[in-house]
Amino acid sequence: QVQLVESGGGLVQPGGSLRLSCAAPGNIFSTYTMGWNRQVPGKQREWVAAITSTGRRNYADSVKGRFTISRDNAKNTTYLQMNSLKPEDTAVYLCYAFDGSSWYWGQGTQVTVSS
Secondary structure, three states: OOOEEEEOOEEEOOOOOEEEEEEOOHHHHOOOEEEEEEEOOOOOOEEEEEEOOOOOEEEOOOOOOOEEEEEEOOOOEEEEEEOOOOHHHOEEEEEEEEOOOOEEEEOOEEEEEOO
């Protein structure tokens, strides 16, 4: 069972920043695309961002220009830097790893943007 472990969520005021981390086993990290989705209760899960094994990045329009995804291959860790946070960014953020056929997910970390 492959386990991804997220950290870095919390409560932040509108306009603030948070950095999420996702640690993955080394045997999958180097070759998998890593990404983030977010889930709000009662709503459809939303894709947020992804980074391929070669470093190509893609973002949802809702976060483009505010969020940055990166990966540190030496630490087997993916990061999501979130700036200029808005109340509508409040969600559980879930990390995933994907190689074109297999998916692995983390348990999620709560991000709450509120004054």
